[in-house]
Structure formats: C-alpha cells, structure tokens
Amino acid sequence: MSKLFRAVIMGPPGSGKGTISERIAQSFGLQHLSSGDFLRENIAANTEAGVLAKTYIEKRLLVPDHVMTRLLLPRLEEMTRHSWILDGFPRTLAQAEALSRACELDVVISLNIPLETLKERLRHRWIHPASGRVYNLCFNPPRVQGVDDISGEPLIQHEDDRPEALVARLRHYKDVAKPVIDLYKAKNILHTFSDTDTDRIWPHISSLLNTKIRTDQSSAQRASTN
Numbered sequence: 001m002s003k004l005f006r007a008v009i010m011g012p013p014g015s016g017k018g019t020i021s022e023r024i025a026q027s028f029g030l031q032h033l034s035s036g037d038f039l040r041e042n043i044a045a046n047t048e049a050g051v052l053a054k055t056y057i058e059k060r061l062l063v064p065d066h067v068m069t070r071l072l073l074p075r076l077e078e079m080t081r082h083s084w085i086l087d088g089f090p091r092t093l094a095q096a097e098a099l100s101r102a103c104e105l106d107v108v109i110s111l112n113i114p115l116e117t118l119k120e121r122l123r124h125r126w127i128h129p130a131s132g133r134v135y136n137l138c139f140n141p142p143r144v145q146g147v148d149d150i151s152g153e154p155l156i157q158h159e160d161d162r163p164e165a166l167v168a169r170l171r172h173y174k175d176v177a178k179p180v181i182d183l184y185k186a187k188n189i190l191h192t193f194s195d196t197d198t199d200r201i202w203p204h205i206s207s208l209l210n211t212k213i214r215t216d217q218s219s220a221q222r223a224s225t226n
C-alpha cells in the first residue's frame with residue numbers, strides 16, 4: 001500500500017483555505033476535513049461537543065482547545081486509511097502540539113495573501129450557514145443571487161466579514177498562528193505561498209504536492225519490496 005499523506009492548510013480568514021483544500025481534495029484524492037464544517041455538523045446533530053461549541057461560535061470566539069482536540073482527534077483516527085488535508089485545525093499552539101502527538105504531518109501549506117485582497121474577497125463572501133458552503137459574487141457566484149445552489153435556502157453575510165472588522169480579525173489570527181507557523185518552520189514542513197491570485201498560487205501548490213506524494217509513494221514501494 002502506498003504511504004498515506006497528511007497535510008494542513010493555514011491562513012487568515014478569506015485566504016482561500018476552503019477553496020484550495022477542495023481543489024487539492026479533487027486533484028489528489030485526499031479527504032478534506034474542515035474544522036468549521038465538522039463543528040457545524042456536530043451542532044446540527046446536537047452532540048454534546050456541538051452544543052458546547054455553539055456557545056462560542058455564536059459569540060465569534062474560538063472554541064477552547066480541549067473541546068476542539070477531543071472532537072477532532074478521534075475523527076482523524078477514523079481516517080487512518082486515508083490521506084487527508086486539514087483546514088481550520090490546528091489554530092493554536094496547544095492544538096498543534098496535540099496533533100503532533102497524534103500523527104506526523106508531511107506538509108503544511110500557509111497562505112499569505114495581501115490585506116486588500118482579503119478585504120475584497122470577504123466583502124463579497126456569501127455563506128449558506130447550515131452547510132458552510134461559501135460563494136463569492138465575483139469568483140464563484142451562486143446560480144441564483146442570494147440563494148444556495150443545493151438547498152435553495154437563503155445565503156447570508158457575516159458581520160465580521162465587513163472590511164472594518166477584518167483588521168482586528170487578522171491581528172488576532174497573526175498572534176495565534178505565529179507560534180504554530182514557527183513550530184512547523186522548525187520541523188521543516190512549512191511551505192508559504194503569497195499572491196493575490198489563486199490561479200497563480202495553484203500551480204506551485206500542485207507541483208509541491210506532486211513531488212511530495214510521488215516521492216513518498218516510491219519510497220513506500222521501495223520499503224515494501226526490500
């Protein structure tokens with residue numbers, strides 16, 4: 001069996017974590033696990049952790065580390081036979097340390113996108129709250145304006161996607177993410193991509209993953225024939 005591949009994608013709100021993870025999942029056959037989507041599924045199913053997480057998400061606060069790790073790590077254990085990309089987790093150093101104890105990551109992708117681009121994207125971001133599906137009026141508009149393509153339900157905009165709220169969110173992201181980024185830099189698995197345009201970033205991400213996944217698979221094959 002070829003070696004399994006584990007990746008994490010990090011970046012500030014609007015940097016394209018969700019969008020790029022989906023492309024990676026489709027192009028490389030990885031499972032995409034989004035912490036935000038997973039929390040929303042737990043909220044919808046009224047699980048104990050979901051009920052607890054909801055109280056924080058409603059206040060636009062981070063869910064406490066012990067709740068997040070208790071929820072996410074068992075989900076990752078269920079995916080031991082799959083290669084995956086994690087989006088939205090880890091967000092804090094405590095989460096990154098808990099993840100390191102549970103598994104070894106191959107690649108961490110960090111998206112470094114200019115503030116003006118983030119402002120523009122989030123200004124036009126519309127969300128289907130029940131599923132977490134994300135649209136953008138310029139980049140990937142819904143078929144009918146203001147309506148989710150799949151459920152036909154109305155789309156909403158987040159208060160804190162407003163340009164005025166973004167600077168504070170970004171500062172908060174940088175403070176919390178810095179030690180996580182430093183940890184992955186020290187492990188030599190961090191790859192940072194900077195541009196305004198996803199279509200210019202994508203070929204670089206794609207060739208990185210091509211190299212990593214192919215190299216890992218051929219060394220796993222060598223190990224199994226030795």
Ligand SMILES: Nc1ncnc2c1ncn2[C@@H]1O[C@H](COP(=O)(O)OP(=O)(O)OP(=O)(O)O)[C@@H](O)[C@H]1O
Pocket residue numbers: 011012013014035036037039056057060061062063064068088089090091092095132
């Ligand atoms: N790893 C995490 N640690 C703590 N809380 C989390 C984590 N992941 C998600 N959450 C909670 O779930 C909420 C929704 O997460 P999600 O990633 O979908 O959206 P978001 O925070 O608005 O991020 P973005 O704007 O980058 O898409 C977050 O605001 C936060 O309260």
Ligand SMILES: Cc1cn([C@H]2C[C@H](O)[C@@H](COP(=O)(O)OP(=O)(O)O)O2)c(=O)[nH]c1=O
Pocket residue numbers: 011012013014015016017018019020121122124125126134135136137138139140196197198199
């Ligand atoms: C990746 C990307 C996203 N977008 C839009 C889609 C969304 O409305 C918004 C944010 O993308 P999203 O993938 O939701 O980012 P994140 O998960 O990091 O918060 O920006 C663009 O307009 N251009 C792009 O190149």
